[in-house]
Amino acid sequence: MSTLPHASNEDLVCFAYGVGHSDEGVCLLIKMGPYRILLDCGLSDISPLITEDRLPVCDLVICSNARADRARGLLELHRAVPQLPIYSSEVTSLLLPLNWLDEPEPVPPFGQALPWRRSIEFQDGLTAELFPAGHLPGAAAILLTYTGFYRSYSVFYTGDFFLSNSRLVDGLHLDSIRNLNPDVLIIEGSYGTARHPHRRKQENTLMARIDRAIEQQQSIILPVSNLGIAQELLILLRSHHLFTGRDIDIWVDGKIVPCCDAYLKLLPHFPPSVQNFARHQSLFWDEKVRPHVRQLTPENLANIHQRQCIIVTETDIDLGIYTAGHPFPWLVLLPSMPQETILLPSTTPQLAIETYLLSQHSDGAGTTQLIHNIRPKHVVFIHGSVPYLADLTALEELQNRYHLHSPAAGTLVSLPIGDTFIQPAPPADPNYEGELTELEREVNITLPTDLASDPRWHNFADTGSIEARWQGEEIVLRGISQRELLDRQQQLNLPPDLHCCGNCRYQRGARCYNSRSPLHGFKVTPDGVCPVFESNEIK
Structure with a gap:
């Protein structure tokens, strides 16, 4: 077994190969006593995980969910070290091959599936237990425990988590993890301290906006990542009261199609409400029940120009292939925090672009709620923009009770465990006096x-x-x-x-606010006029 990067003799440390900043994937190495556990492998380049002797830096790998930022490096790692144990939940193991659709040959499943809520011993004294984390079917929060001769250590890793129920997966239940008191909590901070409306309100707002666009004779494009939010949007469009039975075509393009097909094989793992829906109509592809959901192929691409439609597509597809020659104006709806770059058409006169919020992670209130319910000693924040994570580590309610860390990639985090809480140095003051x-x-x-x-x-x-x-x-x-x-x-x-x-x-x-206007400083109506008008048109 290789030595830990920036070698440490401490019994509990974390080395961050990737922490999910920007396009960076998540990959964390945890040392617990004599064992090294790799949590997720979202790296594009896995060379840091293999030593010069072609040995892995870890004893085993646990993948929290099948999204690319958590799993994209697993296939290359498996090919480099076939004997390395790779674990995940059962559903995640079935979804992982969707990350390698570009491979010339289908990738057979690899790795081992772990059951929910059952402590599994990997090696002497080292156990893991998986908890459904919300966010995505199969997404797992992971409790690692090492019981050594002198003392025990525990680490709780949330992966991507969501406390609220979404359409295709129930949220993380706090009752199942309350008062775990782990030594370390590794938690995502995707939304920082931001507060969001309830998930159902977000859904209703989005559906109302699409409904209004259709009434205004617009067609809609929804560019999204192929796994997770794409399927959420499709089942939402099929089941929401504003669209049930509505005569509108919904076209699905790109790699979203095989991802939907994979979801259809997971029906027993979905919430009862989804299973009940599927007894009466298909989750996705349906030519009988409106709205019709169809797969978009090169052969039927011309069909989208015959009438208004909704297109759900990948983020890396040039949207110009849909807008060119279309008789209706377009509305492109982008996630408010897109994870990928959207390829917008360069010349489309009738194209409007707006954003919407459909949370896939817990907001600031949910993040702090989970921390206080678990009651750890150390909190390590990952997966979020640097300013958002800084906002979380600056919260006084957390500073006064926990050791807080927000490491950059390539950073070794020491996690000393003692009986006395030592107040960590607070980060730079984020408040501005005026x-x-x-x-x-x-x-x-x-x-x-x-x-x-x-x-x-x-x-x-x-x-x-x-x-x-x-x-x-x-x-x-x-x-x-x-x-x-x-x-x-x-x-x-x-x-x-x-x-x-x-x-x-x-x-x-x-x-x-025009000092040259006779209306300066006064409240004005939208249809008011003055002689020094200047257009707010975007140049």
Whole structure:
């Protein structure tokens, strides 16, 4: 067995090969006593996991779910070291081959499936137990336990988790893991401290937007990752009351098609509501019950131009192949936090682009709720943008109770276990002090320019327009994007070439901010006019 990178004699450490920043996959090496366990293998290049002697850096691998950012390197690792044990849940083992659809020959299943909620001993004193984690069928949270001669260690790894129920998988049940008191909790922080509406409200908002687009004679494109959210959207479109029995064609393209076929083989593993739905109609492909869901092939591509439709496709397909020659205007709906780059057509005059929220992970409230229910000693945050993870490690409610870590890739994290809690050094203060001035007709808030150094500032200040609302005793500020401004304009049915306040770049929050205007400082109506109008059209 090889030595741990940046070798350590400590009994409990974590080395981060990948932590899910940006396009980086997740891959963590845990040393517990004499054993080394690799949690996930989302690396594109697995060479760091193989020594010069062609030996693996670990004793075994456990994969938390079948998404590419957790599993893309498993096949190469298996081919390099066929004798290395690879474990996952049963459903994940069935979905893993979907990561290698580009292989010239079908990849037979490999690895071993573990049951839910049963402690399995791998080697003397080393056990693992899997808990359904939500997020994706088969996704697992993993409890690792090592019982040594002198002491025991435990690590709880959430993988991708979601506390809320989605359409095709139940959420992680806190009752099953409450008061586990592990030495270490490794948890994803995909959404940082952001708070989201309930999942059902998100679904209703998205369906209402698609319904409105159809009423406005638009066709819709939904570019999504091929595994997980694609199937959620399809079953949502088929079962939501706004679309049940509706005469609309839904076309499915790319690698999403074989992923849907794989889901059809998992029916016994889905929630009872989904199994009941499947007794009356197909989950996906259906030519009889409206809305019709069909596979898009090169042979029937021309059919999408005959009438309005909804297309669910991969993110790496050039959307121009759908929009070219289509008689209806298009609405492209993108996930608010896309994991991949979307290939938008370069020249399509009737193309609108908007974003939507359909959570696949728990928000900040769910993340902290899970931490407080489990009650670990150390918390290691992974899988999220660096600013979002910094927001979590800056929370005072967590700093006062846990050792907090947010490692970068290539970092060794020591996890000393003692009887006394030592307050860790807090991260840099994320708060910015400013001044507030109350004038006769407005309130001015002045903040330091250091605020603009955060990479999130660009999106926040995109248009210079903000929206404020009360949250308890605090005021929350939110930047308004260009797309949102244009959408509001469209909802008001204002012609884009009309010289009015609703189309003016100086109208923000229903108030005029043009110092040259006679309306400066006053509230204005969208159809108001003045002689110094300037268009807010995006150049």
